[in-house]
């Protein structure tokens with residue numbers, strides 16, 4: 057009995073996602089079948105362009121695991137996605153979104169174990185009317201549509217070296233102070249602790265909560281948010297039984313000795329979390345969405361248009377995303 061496959065959404069077809077899927081199939085292991093939601097003709101063209109001898113087999117979700125042994129299974133999309141590498145086209149936006157939609161539906165309907173999403177170009181989707189900051193928020197909407205409830209998706213960039221969670225994500229830096237609240241930090245920390253327990257098997261997750269301001273506000277002299285917002289949030293997390301510390305100065309949170317003191321760093325904004333995580337583990341780190349009723353991972357990088365179509369993109373993070381999705385969905 058072949059294992060239920062992992063669904064992979066193609067992401068932005070002008071990006072590196074399609075060729076990373078080709079590379080991943082060439083490094084496949086029989087116990088980790090996956091299929092790609094994409095355009096089979098585009099995949100054949102991309103394989104020829106980058107010189108990868110990968111047979112492409114159009115199939116459906118039910119036939120994917122069997123096809124995987126002989127070819128990269130591609131479940132064809134209804135919407136067209138014929139673009140050139142490095143040249144994103146808003147005309148392909150419907151196909152990009154369809155691939156995500158169908159991946160989530162396949163997991164909900166028991167046709168796939170988990171979803172790995174190849175990188176999207178947010179700006180192109182925004183131009184096509186996509187009303188969500190990125191995958192993370194959109195997957196929360198899809199989760200509610202299929203599973204009900206009020207899922208609150210939380211982004212975590214995870215690697216064996218470091219795990220980070222940005223409390224605020226895809227908003228302008230200038231908007232961060234006003235977007236921060238005690239409730240948002242508490243909700244984010246609670247979801248992170250719960251998933252680290254349930255999905256990662258960490259019995260008592262240790263949360264290091266970064267301050268917003270330099271030196272965590274220096275007693276208020278360098279900003280009041282750490283006293284008014286972050287410290288009370290940490291206190292509430294602790295009262296709820298979560299091992300949280302902070303607000304901690306972010307500039308000394310990521311060296312090796314500091315990292316030994318926590319399981320996840322809760323950071324106040326996107327780059328405060330992602331810059332150190334990608335500096336430390338760019339090729340190993342995985343973007344995993346917590347707070348969802350299903351497993352979703354993604355490589356920790358984007359569409360890499362400067363590399364698309366060259367075959368020079370490094371597939372390590374994409375492979376790590378597949379491996380982590382497999383581990384979390386067993």
Ligand SMILES: NC(=O)c1ccc[n+]([C@@H]2O[C@H](COP(=O)([O-])OP(=O)(O)OC[C@H]3O[C@@H](n4cnc5c(N)ncnc54)[C@H](O)[C@@H]3O)[C@@H](O)[C@H]2O)c1
Nearest residue numbers: 174175176177178179354356357358359360362363369370
């Ligand atoms: N998970 C996602 O969907 C996701 C993640 C990050 C960025 N993005 C989107 O991707 C687009 C481009 O974003 P960006 O330029 O900030 O980041 P990017 O990750 O696409 O590229 C940044 C740099 O990293 C390099 N790089 C990226 N992936 C690589 C790989 N696999 N191997 C070797 N080098 C690699 C690129 O060549 C580039 O120099 C944006 O639209 C952004 O929103 C999507």
Ligand SMILES: N[C@H](C(=O)O)[C@H](O)COP(=O)(O)O
Nearest residue numbers: 190191192193343354356357
């Ligand atoms: N901030 C993420 C990163 O830099 O890796 C990326 O944009 C992914 O976001 P979504 O998974 O929400 O698309």
